Amino acid sequence: MDVGLVGLPGSGKTTVFNLLTGQAAAVAEFGGGRPEAHRGLARVPDERLEALAALYHPKKTTPAAIQVVDIPGRAPGEAEGPNRLLADVRQVDALAHIMRGFPNALGEPADPAAAAADMELELALADLDLLERRRERLTSGKKVTAEAKAELPLVERLIRVLEDGGRLDQADITTEEATGMRGYQFLTLKPMLWVVNLSDGDLQRRDWPGKDHVATLAAAKGVGLVEMAGQFEWELSALDPVEQALFLADVGLKDSGIARLAQAIYRQLGLISFLTAGEDEVRAWPIPSGTTAKAAAGKIHSDIERGFIRAEIVPFEALAAHGSVVAAREHGLVRMEGRDYVMGDGDVVNFRFNV
Numbered sequence: 001m002d003v004g005l006v007g008l009p010g011s012g013k014t015t016v017f018n019l020l021t022g023q024a025a026a027v028a029e030f031g032g033g034r035p036e037a038h039r040g041l042a043r044v045p046d047e048r049l050e051a052l053a054a055l056y057h058p059k060k061t062t063p064a065a066i067q068v069v070d071i072p073g074r075a076p077g078e079a080e081g082p083n084r085l086l087a088d089v090r091q092v093d094a095l096a097h098i099m100r101g102f103p104n105a106l107g108e109p110a111d112p113a114a115a116a117a118d119m120e121l122e123l124a125l126a127d128l129d130l131l132e133r134r135r136e137r138l139t140s141g142k143k144v145t146a147e148a149k150a151e152l153p154l155v156e157r158l159i160r161v162l163e164d165g166g167r168l169d170q171a172d173i174t175t176e177e178a179t180g181m182r183g184y185q186f187l188t189l190k191p192m193l194w195v196v197n198l199s200d201g202d203l204q205r206r207d208w209p210g211k212d213h214v215a216t217l218a219a220a221k222g223v224g225l226v227e228m229a230g231q232f233e234w235e236l237s238a239l240d241p242v243e244q245a246l247f248l249a250d251v252g253l254k255d256s257g258i259a260r261l262a263q264a265i266y267r268q269l270g271l272i273s274f275l276t277a278g279e280d281e282v283r284a285w286p287i288p289s290g291t292t293a294k295a296a297a298g299k300i301h302s303d304i305e306r307g308f309i310r311a312e313i314v315p316f317e318a319l320a321a322h323g324s325v326v327a328a329r330e331h332g333l334v335r336m337e338g339r340d341y342v343m344g345d346g347d348v349v350n351f352r353f354n355v
Helices: 015-019 047-057 083-091 112-139 146-162 175-180 200-205 211-221 230-237 242-249 257-268 293-300 302-306 316-322 325-330
Strands: 002-006 036-044 060-062 065-070 094-101 194-198 224-228 269-278 280-287 310-315 335-337 349-354
Touching: 002 083, 002 175, 015 036, 015 230, 015 257, 036 257, 036 310, 036 325, 047 060, 047 269, 047 280, 047 316, 060 302, 065 257, 094 112, 094 257, 094 293, 112 146, 112 194, 112 211, 175 325, 194 257, 194 293, 200 230, 211 224, 224 230, 224 257, 224 269, 242 280, 280 293, 293 302, 293 349, 302 310, 302 349, 310 316, 310 325, 316 325, 316 349
Parallel strands: 002 065, 002 094, 060 280, 094 194, 194 224, 269 349
Antiparallel strands: 036 065, 269 280, 310 335, 310 349
């Protein structure tokens, strides 16, 4: 699953991409008509892996990772920008809108609320155009089919949602209706996260101009909101883990903004992690929420899924509290689950299989 980073040039979008992925994409290229998007994997920090590594002392520790796409920026008034932007946006599964929350090089104040409204309007208009064209096709024929009669009320309802300023992911859509709409690639159906890129001072103060207004808009739209400071994160990334922890503590923060952002993106994608632990490797495996044990086994290897017998499950909290699977079993905290068991976030699992 891919998450696309969008935002105007100067918002710090490519800096955020570089921090998430550890790459060194050229910031100056944006806003200059570069057609290609940058792509990279972002690791998702997980304190549970550190705890398991302390128990098992594995040869390696592997966190979950997500694919991040740095979509080329669009300058205000850029003629080719909207079409190029929307074409790239249609290819990703979720969006993180990076908004400038600091004065620019000319000293112009930030207005993240306006940036958010502009982006939401552009996405909504694209969806509205698709729906209006679909409505015309459904009603323009000489004979309206039964299928068209059944679909038309849904199309009309979605048009009203957009015209009222909502997003399609806020519409009351059934599973059957959602399945029928997959081919449309509606943009406001994609999970959205707003990321306000602040100055160091505003981040430390936990306050910035327009904060309450943006938070109210985010709640009304049903989108997530994350605060971070790109320059602060860039300086933090140059330190070793011990120095990072001390630096964060000095400014009253527990986690870095980039860690919180990666975790928020992970949640926006509807992902959870099951865990495996042993002397060779401690690892987090990303799966969609609602995945069954048999399907989760296939995430590790298709042979495990094909030969699935059962899953030995111990919740991470139980394993951490008792120090070993043996001790957790003595307290009745280890379960044997079948193929249809729905995996929980933080399940530490050992799959039994035979091929």
